[in-house]
Amino acid sequence: MCPEAVSATVVGMMTREMNLMMAASTAGLLGFYLLFSSAPLYAATGGGGGLGAGSVTGAMMLATVAAELAVPWLLSRLGYRAVMGLGLALLGLPALLLPLSAALGWVLAVSVLRGAGLGVLVVAGTALTAELVPAERRGEGLGLYGVAVGIPSVLGLPLGLWASHALGFGPVFAVAGLVPLAGLPAVLGLPAMRPAARKTPTGSTASGGLAGLALIFAAVTTATGVLVTFLPLAGTPELASGALLVQSLATPAARWWAGRHGDRRGSAGLLAPGVLACAAGVALQVWAGSPVVVVAGMALFGAGFGVLQNATLALMFERGGAARVSALWNLAYDAGMGVGAMGFGLVLGHTGYAAGFALVALIVAVMLPLTRAEARVKAAVCAPLPR
Template sequence: MNKPRLWTKDFIIVSLLNFSLVLVFYLLVVVIGQYVTGDLGASVSEAGLVVGVFIVGAMLGRLLIGQNMDVVGRRRSLLAGLALAAFSSALYFVEAGINWLIALRLLHGISLGIASTASSTVVAHLIPASRRGEGIGYFSMSNSLATAIGPFIGIWLAQHSSFDVILLFCCALSVASCGVALLLRVPEENYSGETPPPQRLSFSPSRFLEPRVVPLCVIILLVAVFYSGVLSFVNAYATERQLVQAASFFFMAYSLSVLASRPFTGRLLDARGAHVIMYPAFVLMGSGLLLLGVADSGSMLLVSGCLIGIGFGNMQSCIQAMAIQAVDSNRMALATSTFFIFIDAGLGFGPSLLGLLIPHIGFANMYMLLGALTLLTMLPYLLLHRRGIATFATERRV
């Protein structure tokens, strides 16, 4: 029996667009803090605000578009988000002080929230239902690649050129994405007589989240908080341990491990269900964090990056696939938005919470604690799984 086709032109285009969006975000996030403190002469706390307000904007964008995508249309939502991202990228060339930059970062974050939620919703409708786990896994690889390549390009450009060149690169990539998006054909929702289409935009707080996927998203919120400790503090920790050279390859090891595992885990999710992926992922991520806490060599640091990558990377795509599978077609946009709101909250607010802890217990003990908490998070997931909330279609058919 032939499998339905996954690698269509539209699937590839949406994956490339998502890669471009995430790459620009990670490229700027590694260089803009230094620009704020160096070129603008702002304080470290103001630099932190410039970085963090982007996440707030992304969450706002997701809240707004999640409940309104079927009113606006999926293709128009994606094009609007990409156009706003290109417009925001061009505005970076306007130098009007720190307050202007904070407002611009908020706007740029909103554009990312709209465009990335739209791209994830579009791809969910492009993937054949029988290959949803595999398809979401491959699509999520665009995030993994961008998280490794974006910072690498950003640091390289910062060392060999000016901030204006970095802005020009980001602006050109954003404009090119708008042009490529025009080639995309997007399936829109077909409403029946029993389910009339929404007629107007809604901004009701009661419709910001999809209730059916919130319990699942609490799990990704927790592990995102744990992972934020790696994302934000691993370089400082490596400096403390005199492992700076190995640290420069940490996220490359993370991304390569995700890329190597996704083709197998996606197919396994479709064939055997979520539990076969999730329980080993908890163990691998927890073990990686524990290993990171005792790392005293470059090889231990890189092995921990691989374990965390396989664990957290596959948990992300698995929970996203479960969230999409749990709702009807016309609720996929809201379910996708809910998933990303929770993961953004974990990655965005986690560093602030963990930053309060570090002065008291240090980096190493923090990673040991996060490893133990990751393993303990299996318990609420087990409860959801037994109640039939954390399941994939394959498990429900068994």
């Protein structure tokens, strides 16, 4: 929202539909993250080894990206209620079948279905948030949604691994399957509406208005994929675990703050600080042996990442339709993480960790000129209102 358009008093945004949507999304994502690390471990112990474990994650994320491309088409024909229900079903039902076999082919098939469910759920949930929240509070609404969908990763990742070791895989698979299905009653209370058609704002083209913001965000998610995958290998697993926890807490908090700030003063001015914070946070990982530097760097990166999550998404929603924007943004998120993890692995043997982290920081910093260009596009869209 252009800052001049923010009103002093706004109708509360936490409506019944908004609460139901957040409950359904949280249930689905908790089920997803419970198995994010334990399903690859299950495949590895079943004879798949390290290659099998990596294949499970890779196949799941490829399915996520593929499904995200199809969600705008699904929403235009089925509406939000049916599509979110489909996402929850794909996340829940296949997980209940995992105890039947630890064979790699079986785990891969289940992971592909669950990856598709994730793609469907996050695109539909993000788009529906933009539809349900008043336009003048869209940034804050997206920030609250970010907090809601961030909690499952903080809880689910460590809990899934711990329970797999302490209780065995069977109970974890059962809970991870039933929790998303428990979100289905909430979906029944959601509106059956389809995405509203929107005209492209003056001063922004259909491609240029979204592509630059998506590129900025993809550069940062590329760094995220690198850090999540390789930080435990660059130093000690214990230090990496603590640093990643700090990052996972800083990101949703910064995302919510950025939404409130953006509703009042505009989101375009947050792009450059967010990129700088992310680049600096990655650069500090060059000193992977220093606990203080690593944790401080991940806190800085987490804050910048949260700011950019909200700022890029809010600006994109001002320039395009909800379904298309949500699909493109989530595609940049997941594809960027995958490219980062795979690309860093390919160059690591030539660069080493320190030079590799420095290179990733440079890739993020290169986005700074683009943030200024996007701010100018924003200025053109936000023409002064009549007094």
